[in-house]
Amino acid sequence: MEIFKGIPQIKYEGANSTSELSFKYYDPEKIVLGKKMSEHLPFAMAWWHNLCATGVDMFGRGTADKSFGAKEGTMEHAKAKVDAGFEFMQKLGIKYFCFHDVDLVPEADDIKVTNARLDEISDYILQKMKGTDIKCLWGTANMFGNPRYMNGAGSTNSADVYAFAAAQVKKALDITVKLGGRGYVFWGGREGYETLLNTDMAFELENIAYLMKMAVEYGRSIGFKGDFYVEPKPKEPMKHQYDFDAATAIGFLKAHGLDKDFKLNIEANHATLAGHTFEHDLRVSAINGMLGSIDANQGDFLLGWDTDEFPYDVYTATKAMYEVLKAGGITGGFNFDAKTRRPSYTAEDMFKAYILGMDTFALGLIKAAELIEDGRIDKFVENKYSSFRTTDTGKSILARKTSLAELSAYAEKLGAPELPASGNQEGLESIFNQILFKA
Ligand code: XLS
Ligand code: CA
Ligand code: CA
Numbered sequence: 001m002e003i004f005k006g007i008p009q010i011k012y013e014g015a016n017s018t019s020e021l022s023f024k025y026y027d028p029e030k031i032v033l034g035k036k037m038s039e040h041l042p043f044a045m046a047w048w049h050n051l052c053a054t055g056v057d058m059f060g061r062g063t064a065d066k067s068f069g070a071k072e073g074t075m076e077h078a079k080a081k082v083d084a085g086f087e088f089m090q091k092l093g094i095k096y097f098c099f100h101d102v103d104l105v106p107e108a109d110d111i112k113v114t115n116a117r118l119d120e121i122s123d124y125i126l127q128k129m130k131g132t133d134i135k136c137l138w139g140t141a142n143m144f145g146n147p148r149y150m151n152g153a154g155s156t157n158s159a160d161v162y163a164f165a166a167a168q169v170k171k172a173l174d175i176t177v178k179l180g181g182r183g184y185v186f187w188g189g190r191e192g193y194e195t196l197l198n199t200d201m202a203f204e205l206e207n208i209a210y211l212m213k214m215a216v217e218y219g220r221s222i223g224f225k226g227d228f229y230v231e232p233k234p235k236e237p238m239k240h241q242y243d244f245d246a247a248t249a250i251g252f253l254k255a256h257g258l259d260k261d262f263k264l265n266i267e268a269n270h271a272t273l274a275g276h277t278f279e280h281d282l283r284v285s286a287i288n289g290m291l292g293s294i295d296a297n298q299g300d301f302l303l304g305w306d307t308d309e310f311p312y313d314v315y316t317a318t319k320a321m322y323e324v325l326k327a328g329g330i331t332g333g334f335n336f337d338a339k340t341r342r343p344s345y346t347a348e349d350m351f352k353a354y355i356l357g358m359d360t361f362a363l364g365l366i367k368a369a370e371l372i373e374d375g376r377i378d379k380f381v382e383n384k385y386s387s388f389r390t391t392d393t394g395k396s397i398l399a400r401k402t403s404l405a406e407l408s409a410y411a412e413k414l415g416a417p418e419l420p421a422s423g424n425q426e427g428l429e430s431i432f433n434q435i436l437f438k439a
Helices: 047-052 075-092 111-129 159-178 201-221 246-255 268-273 278-287 314-326 347-374 376-384 392-398 404-414 425-437
Strands: 043-046 096-100 135-140 183-186 227-230 262-267 291-295 334-336
Touching (some): 043 075, 047 075, 047 096, 111 159, 159 183, 159 201, 183 201, 183 262, 183 291, 201 227, 227 291, 246 278, 262 268, 262 278, 268 278, 268 291, 278 314, 291 314, 314 425, 334 347, 347 376, 347 425, 376 425, 392 404
Parallel strands (some): 043 096, 043 334, 183 227, 227 262, 262 291
């Protein structure tokens, strides 16, 4: 039974189309730098925002009806969400989805009941996957919503709560593997603290690492070949979250010997909350060989919280795709961890939001490829450091074959160095604009 009646199969119609229900830039078959756009951009639907969230906020009830014809809180509703999700993905040509355990089924008081429901729904999803090319991008366990996680999951002060977190990770891993997931995410929702007055930070960090180690051990034992991901976020819900940003998360993973099994899932809006740009956290991950997957959304410069908006900023998308192309692509995907604004409550709005996000990243990909093909920016950066390749002093530094004494003698002989060449920021920004807007 068709759920989104009146919504057609969304097709690529080109930049001049005036149909709101069409792609202007996302052309899955278009070849960009030798690869299909659909391969560059494995888009994913976020189960929680798209199929569960109704627009509830601190000040008001939901505006969107996500019942999909079934009574909420029932297994019929859980199945209706699967039906809606698959129709939605098929109409948009999206090949992946991401989920938390409790997005899929209503959570029961007893974990045995919840787990049985998860078995049932994953059978149903598996059945639904047959005959389509839709797969799971990543799964995760929601270890922040239930009141038991008020003091964290891996970082909790209660051994019993820790055991429940472990049980949820185990089950979420089972389901992820069953659905062929490419990755498994740890987002430390409440892994952080409000005040150090009541917190043993070292104890909590060690316990979080142990939970992750057990997850790796179990995941590999049931045949999970994909990557584990940490998704950094500096704050919200906690005042301070341990996985503050990419650099912090990488340091943590390396310190605990988890860096072989883990990569990062970088969310744009989390990078900006940490006081960075999206592309900064992508670059930090990439140069450490840990750029795994992306949560494609954007925040709002006027608001200091996690607004999870659909991406429409083409400048940022271009810079992000530049990082991705330079990194040689990602093994994960682009998950729209984004929600429509509260007054955008219709089914049509859900589609328009995904069209916006997919077109923004498609345009970002096209423009990033043009920047690379143009070559002027790359050439500038290469030349910027050329003194390390062309002078004897530079060569000895690069070869790591000099010393403070030798460099000091050279500096004294010189008296004063010439100023380095111009940073040319404005010139490069002009090139960026030219590539973005040329006819
Ligand atoms: C919340 C996070 C969350 C993770 C998955 O801010 O983005 O949705 O992506 O738990
Ligand atoms: Ca977010
Ligand atoms: Ca996210």
